[in-house]
Amino acid sequence: MTPGESLEHLANREYKWGFVTDIETDSVPAGLSEDVIRLISSKKQEPEWLLEWRLKAYRRWLEMPEPEWSSVRFPPIDYQAIVYYSAPKQKKKLESLDEVDPKLLETYEKLGIPLGEQKRLAGVAVDAVFDSVSVATTFREELSKKGILFCSFSEAVREHPELVREYLGSVVPYSDNKHAALNSAVFTDGSFVYVPKGVRCPMELSTYFRINAANTGQFERTLIIADEGSYVSYLEGCTAPQRDENQLHAAVVELVALERAEIKYSTVQNWYPGDAEGRGGIYNFVTKRGKCAGRASKISWTQVETGSAITWKYPSCILLGDDSIGEFYSVALTANRQQADTGTKMIHIGKNTRSTIVSKGISTGHGQNAYRGQVRVQKGADGARNYSQCDSLLIGDRCGAHTFPYLEVRNPTATVEHEATTSKIGEDQLFYCQQRGISAEDAVSMIVNGFCKQVLKELPMEFAVEAQKLLGVSLEGSVG
Amino acid sequence: MSLLEIEDLHARAGGSEILKGLSLGVRPGEVHAVMGPNGSGKSTLANVLAGRPSVEVTSGKVLFGGRNLVEMAPEERAREGIFLAFQYPVEIPGVTNLYFLKAALNAIRKHRGEAELDAMDFLKLAREKMKLVEMDEKMMGRAVNEGFSGGEKKRNEVLQMAILEPRLAVLDETDSGLDIDALKIVSKGVNSLRSPERSMIVITHYQRLLDYIVPDFVHVLAGGRIVRSGGKELASELEEQGYAWIEKGAAPR
Numbered sequence: 066m067t068p069g070e071s072l073e074h075l076a077n078r079e080y081k082w083g084f085v086t087d088i089e090t091d092s093v094p095a096g097l098s099e100d101v102i103r104l105i106s107s108k109k110q111e112p113e114w115l116l117e118w119r120l121k122a123y124r125r126w127l128e129m130p131e132p133e134w135s136s137v138r139f140p141p142i143d144y145q146a147i148v149y150y151s152a153p154k155q156k157k158k159l160e161s162l163d164e165v166d167p168k169l170l171e172t173y174e175k176l177g178i179p180l181g182e183q184k185r186l187a188g189v190a191v192d193a194v195f196d197s198v199s200v201a202t203t204f205r206e207e208l209s210k211k212g213i214l215f216c217s218f219s220e221a222v223r224e225h226p227e228l229v230r231e232y233l234g235s236v237v238p239y240s241d242n243k244h245a246a247l248n249s250a251v252f253t254d255g256s257f258v259y260v261p262k263g264v265r266c267p268m269e270l271s272t273y274f275r276i277n278a279a280n281t282g283q284f285e286r287t288l289i290i291a292d293e294g295s296y297v298s299y300l301e302g303c304t305a306p307q308r309d310e311n312q313l314h315a316a317v318v319e320l321v322a323l324e325r326a327e328i329k330y331s332t333v334q335n336w337y338p339g340d341a342e343g344r345g346g347i348y349n350f351v352t353k354r355g356k357c358a359g360r361a362s363k364i365s366w367t368q369v370e371t372g373s374a375i376t377w378k379y380p381s382c383i384l385l386g387d388d389s390i391g392e393f394y395s396v397a398l399t400a401n402r403q404q405a406d407t408g409t410k411m412i413h414i415g416k417n418t419r420s421t422i423v424s425k426g427i428s429t430g431h432g433q434n435a436y437r438g439q440v441r442v443q444k445g446a447d448g449a450r451n452y453s454q455c456d457s458l459l460i461g462d463r464c465g466a467h468t469f470p471y472l473e474v475r476n477p478t479a480t481v482e483h484e485a486t487t488s489k490i491g492e493d494q495l496f497y498c499q500q501r502g503i504s505a506e507d508a509v510s511m512i513v514n515g516f517c518k519q520v521l522k523e524l525p526m527e528f529a530v531e532a533q534k535l536l537g538v539s540l541e542g543s544v545g
Numbered sequence: 546m547s548l549l550e551i552e553d554l555h556a557r558a559g560g561s562e563i564l565k566g567l568s569l570g571v572r573p574g575e576v577h578a579v580m581g582p583n584g585s586g587k588s589t590l591a592n593v594l595a596g597r598p599s600v601e602v603t604s605g606k607v608l609f610g611g612r613n614l615v616e617m618a619p620e621e622r623a624r625e626g627i628f629l630a631f632q633y634p635v636e637i638p639g640v641t642n643l644y645f646l647k648a649a650l651n652a653i654r655k656h657r658g659e660a661e662l663d664a665m666d667f668l669k670l671a672r673e674k675m676k677l678v679e680m681d682e683k684m685m686g687r688a689v690n691e692g693f694s695g696g697e698k699k700r701n702e703v704l705q706m707a708i709l710e711p712r713l714a715v716l717d718e719t720d721s722g723l724d725i726d727a728l729k730i731v732s733k734g735v736n737s738l739r740s741p742e743r744s745m746i747v748i749t750h751y752q753r754l755l756d757y758i759v760p761d762f763v764h765v766l767a768g769g770r771i772v773r774s775g776g777k778e779l780a781s782e783l784e785e786q787g788y789a790w791i792e793k794g795a796a797p798r
Contacts, residue, residue, distance in 0.1 A: 492598065497635040499619035500595050500628075501649035501705065502656070511648065515639025515688065 080337055080372075083307025086172045086277050090196070092151040095280060097144050099123060102250055105150045109219050109253070112226060122239035122249035129243040135406040136435045136467060137375045139311075139348065147313060149251045151196045151278040165201050169193075173201075176304060177531075178273045189300075190215055192256045192272045196281055199254045204268065213297075214259040215270055218286055221257035228259055232290055236319040236356045236383070244315045244350040244377075248284045252317070255285035260295040260326075269298050269525050274314075276305035276336070276347070282313040289319070291326035293359065298329040300528050303372070305337040309345045311374060312337075316351045324359030324386065329367070331524050332380075333532050336372035341430070343402030346374025353380035354410075357389035357418075365392040366409065367523040369532040374403060379437065381410035384418035384446075391420040394520040398536065399432030399464070408438035408469075413449035413479070422453040425517050427536075428464035435467040442479040449479040457487040458516050460509070510536070547608075548573050548744050549594075549713055554605035555769075556593050562603070563589040565769035571713070574741040578755055578780060579748045581766035582788040587748045588632060590766070591717040594746075595629040596622050609713070623649075624656035626712030630702040630719050637689040642701065645689045646671065646708055653709060674707040678734040696727035703734040714738070715746045720754040732757030752784035 093104055102123055106116040131141075153166060165180065173180050173193055180193055180201050190204035192215065199217030208215050214225060221229050239249035256272040276283050291297055305312065314336060320328050330353075339346025349372075355364035366380040382391025393409035411420035426434035434457065442449045457466030468485050490512050498508035513536055514521075521529050549571040556564040563586045571577055581587050592600040593607065596619035607614040614622060637645065650670075651661040662670065671685060678700040690698050699719055706714050716735065720728055735758050739745070747758055755763070755777065763779040764771045767788070773779065 491635075493635050494637055496595075496597055496619060497631065497637070498645075498649075500623050500631075501645070501709065502620055502623035502652040503648055504620050504652070505618075507648065507652075511640050511645070512637060515637055518639040 080307055082176060082304035082335065083337055084175070085306045086168055088166065088168050088277070089154040090151050090278055091154050092148055092278065092281070095146055095148045097123075097147070097149060097251065101149055105251060105253060108150065109222070111222060114230065115222060118234070118239070119250050122246050125240050126243060126246035126250055129246055131243055132377075135377055135437065136433070137377055137404045137406045139375055142313060142348070144247075146280065148278065148281040149284070150253055151281045152253075153195055169195060169201070172275065172277075173273065176273065176275065178302070189269045189271055192217060192270075194254055194256070194272055194274045194285055196276060196278050196283060199256070208266070208268075211264050211267065212261040213264060213266055214257065216257055218252070218255040218257050218288065221288070225257070225259070228290065229257070229288070232288055232319065232321055234319075236321060236354045237317050237352050241352060245317050245352040248286060248315045248317045248352070252284045252286040255287045255316070257287070258289040258297060258299060260291045260297045262292045263294045264292075265295065266297040269300055271300040271302065274301060274303040276303075276312060276314065279308060280310065280312070282315065284314075285316050287316070287318040289328055289330070290321045291323065291328050291362075293324045293326060296327045298331070298525055300331040300333070300525060302333045302335065302528075302531070304335050305347055307337050307340075307345065311339075311346060311348055313348045313350070314373075318351070318353040318380075320355030320364055322355065322357050322359065322362035322364050322389075325361045326359060327363040327365075328355060329365045330355070330380070331528060332366075332368040332370070333524075333528055333535065334368065334370045334372055334376070335535055338372045338403050339374040339401065341401045343374070343431075346403070347372065349373035349376045349378065351378040353378060354383065355381070355391070356383045357386050357391060357415075359389070360386040360415075361388040362386050363390040363392075365394075365523070367394040367520065368396070368407075369520070369524070369535065370395070370397040370405060370407060371535045373405075376403075376405040376407055378407050379409055381412070382420065383412045383414065384420065384449075385414045387415040388417050389415055390418070393420075393422045393424070393438075394523045395424045396427070396517045396520045396532075396536070397425070397434055398427045399429070399434045401430040401432065403430075404433045406435040406437055408436045410439040410441070411451060413440075413442040413446040413451070416446060417448040418446055419449070420451045422451070422455075423519050424453075424455045425520055426455070426457045426466050427460070427513060427516065428457070428466050429460035430464060432464045433467070434465065435469060437469040437471075439471040439473070440481055441473040442476050442481065444475045446476050447478050449476060451479075451481045453483045455483075455485045456516070458513070459487065459489045547571060548610060550606070550608040552606040554593065554607060555603045556589055556600055557603055558589050558592070558600045563769055564593065566605070567766070567770055569764065569771060571744045571746065573712075573744055575762065576739065576745045576747060576758065576760045578760035578763045578777075579746060579766055580750065580752070580763060580780065580783060583750065585766045586769045587750075587766055588717055591629055591715045591746075591748055594622075594627060594713075594715050595619060620652070623709075624653050628706050628709055628711030628714045630699075630706060630714065630716045632717040632719075632721060634690045634693075634698040634702055636691045638691050640689050641686055642689050643668070643671065643685040646705060649705070650708055671708060674704055677707050677737050678703050679730050680704055695722040696724070699723060699727065699731050700734070703731055707734065707738055710743075712742065713744045713746070715748070717748050718750065719747070720749055720751065728754065729757065752780045755780045
């Protein structure tokens with residue numbers, strides 16, 4: 066083995082979440098049509114306005130071209146071969162968590178997300194989404210005492226239709242792009258959060274997405290509304306079984322922060338990445354956007370993307386309110402044949418708006434990693450400021466890193482800074498660590514860990530542990 | 546018995562044979578200086594001992610404490626007590642000196658069957674050792690060698706040596722790039738680590754360093770072999786005569 070090969074070998078780890086849960090499902094036949102959409106909507110007993118919205122999105126989707134401007138490459142998707150709704154069979158309506166199918170509880174426990182009363186994670190409320198539906202949500206009562214709504218999207222449609230109707234599509238319209246249009250037409254579940262005025266959410270809220278069924282796409286939708294002066298920290302995690310076929314995950318996330326509200330949104334994405342030859346894996350085509358609607362509001366995205374065959378996502382901020390703040394911290398790891406095209410858009414509209422972008426791309430094997438980011442300062446955004454930093458780390462010599470920053474500044478008082486670096490884990494760094502007694506494996510972890518430090522420290526502590534495990538790095542020395 | 550026994554060592558680096566039949570024995574507690582002109586193979590010798598992958602041993606024997614060193618991975622050699630003070634210490638962005646050194650020490654302690662040190666105990670040890678090289682405590686919180694001056698990097702190497710307590714320390718041109726004040730500090734640190742159990746190989750181009758770190762033996766390396774050995778007075782001889790006599794193929798005096 067050459068040093069390059071041994072480095073790659075160290076960076077390629079096995080996927081430990083690739084198991085399948087054997088469970089009876091209620092699915093609709095594969096394929097997409099207005100009838101399928103009507104069927105999904107009726108299964109969910111939705112109001113007429115939502116069905117109409119779905120159908121408008123579907124008709125728009127039919128006309129829209131696939132986005133081709135990114136650098137990811139894959140064969141055309143056969144949308145008629147995908148199952149758009151698959152849910153674990155449920156005999157009756159659940160009254161409490163104890164009635165959740167033990168097989169599902171077991172699945173989540175295996176994934177490290179215990180849902181049962183006794184074992185659940187302290188200080189973290191979890192909404193568990195399994196294929197197309199939410200199967201459980203913890204700590205709901207505790208949260209509702211503070212007036213915080215945390216439930217599945219379907220439930221929000223039933224119980225808080227006025228909020229859903231006001232905000233659904235207000236940040237990501239169904240016509241935004243083809244993947245968002247598809248999601249709007251067929252989304253089945255996801256999480257809904259509303260934090261009332263002046264309330265600081267006392268615990269982390271999180272959703273754990275699990276794809277289980279074969280040939281099924283997952284199309285979830287998350288909507289988070291932080292009312293004036295409130296604060297919430299939300300985290301999502303995701304895994305899927307190991308299969309030879311690609312599976313589509315096209316999600317939409319919308320965040321709305323009103324005056325002085327703050328939303329911190331963190332993602333640890335660990336979908337099945339495909340095997341070493343590039344067979345299988347999830348197509349992760351996600352539209353995430355937050356609107357800093359009110360003055361002095363703040364939205365912060367942190368993502369650690371280690372899974373998926375293809376990642377296509379650009380969590381963005383519309384900085385509408387004066388003095389509002391947008392942040393984007395990202396680590397994207399591409400190994401084997403993985404491709405990632407990820408970044409952000411910071412749209413400065415209000416005065417004295419500020420944004421920070423820190424992107425860290427790590428490539429190994431034949432992995433291809435692109436940062437694509439746009440910073441736009443509108444005419445009226447006096448005093449807007451942006452700082453962007455994009456660093457790439459290459460392990461081995463068959464991988465690639467690409468940086469595509471787009472800057473569009475229409476206000477002369479704006480300050481926009483961009484820095485970019487590319488480095489390699491060299492034989493020298495590795496040898497230096499080894500000469501001090503540290504194993505090659507620990508050395509690679511340490512170097513990767515150091516490279517990602519700026520981003521990892523943005524994650525809530527509990528999840529920083531998880532993220533570092535995924536990056537093959539140990540906790541100490543990286544956090545704090 | 547020798548701690549290190551090198552016999553008729555041949556080694557290749559960068560596509561050509563650099564060491565051509567080098568032999569050297571080092572007993573516990575001895576300090577050996579290896580001097581020689583540029584390109585004579587000094588750094589290659591250091592790299593062979595530490596196990597740098599780009600250097601290939603083609604023949605000969607290298608025994609460390611009776612074990613065949615050539616077959617050991619670099620980290621195994623380090624854990625067995627070989628320490629290389631690098632000529633060009635490497636930067637590791639985002640990894641603090643503190644974390645790096647603690648990981649290194651604990652890997653070595655684990656290998657020796659000793660308990661790993663926790664953060665508090667390690668910090669106590671590090672503080673004490675930092676005094677040896679007059680290093681500011683703030684350096685512990687900075688990323689390994691990142692943005693360090695030349696002098697700070699070399700002091701950091703000696704600090705690592707003080708913490709890891711090797712049986713054999715190889716100092717590869719530790720004096721290069723140092724001004725006289727930094728040289729004095731580094732030498733003082735190295736001298737404080739001399740002990741009857743610890744051996745050192747001090748590689749240098751100039752005699753200057755040996756005024757501060759006084760060796761027991763001096764070897765002159767030329768063309769990949771040791772061409773002359775002697776006591777510390779050999780270094781001063783070289784200082785007067787330069788290396789030209791080697792190139793001419795004649796011995797001085």
